[in-house]
Amino acid sequence: MAGSMEWLLLAYRMPREPSTPRIAVWRKLGGLGVAKLGDGLVALPADARSQERLEWIADEVTEAGGEATLWKATLMSAAAELALARAMAAAVAAEYRAVTAAASEAMATGNVMARTVAPLRRQLRRISQRDYFPPPEREEARRAVESLMAEAVVR
Amino acid sequence: MRWATRAGCHVDRAACAWLIRRFTDPDAEFVFVDDPEQVPADATPFDMRGVELSHHEGDCTFETMLRVFGLDDPVLWDIARIVHEADLDDERYDAPEAPGLDVLCRGLSMILDDPAMLALAGRMFDGLYEYRRRALLLGREPS
16 A cells, blocks of 8 residues: 655755755754655655745755755555654654753743743744654643643742 | 745745845835746746745745845844744844744734735734844833
């Protein structure tokens, strides 16, 4: 059985030097939460926002003297699609767990002030922007941060 | 003059259209296309891949336009900070207004066609300009 989703693939190649644009592109792709399929090949579930972001990154690659092509694709195997979605969910789940751990630690050490909680909230928002297959850890992290914030407001 | 951009306008294109109408070409006429090849010969394209008035070196199109048009109004550059973060969200600038502006523009583009969206967003940017102008004059957030 074939996969049921449409994916966007960015295939790109950039000169090794200068490294600054290469690192900038790499960071932006990381911020988008792409799945790394290989050297210079990344994937995202297709939607208008992902497409626009990847198009601009493709342009940035070209401007920096590299080559980039953007593809629309479906997986030939539903099992492979599930594995890809699970791997992406596992990556954000680890990030959510780190937020939950930071919130628990703040609660345990009594470091509960709005200004220490706000960055956790911001971090949570960033993670959820690259979260295409929300794992249960998302809700846990959200609850941990919000109860910490409630505590901070009470004090 | 005629200007062309991609259909389905969001924050960067809305800000650019407002900038064009208010600061460079009051009679601007906008054409919306799905593909770069549909841009009419007499229209200046913006916020499309591979054109001058577009994203360059990490800048959004609004920032590129300010540079290309030689606009050095500090209020416009202050708005550029917000538009950049609303569009690219790369934390280059501190712009707490950006997520709100992003959501409002996305919502408007869901309920309006492009000309109506640009007209309404234009008033929003008029308001944003006035607010940031007063903020810069006062050195604090106006009440």
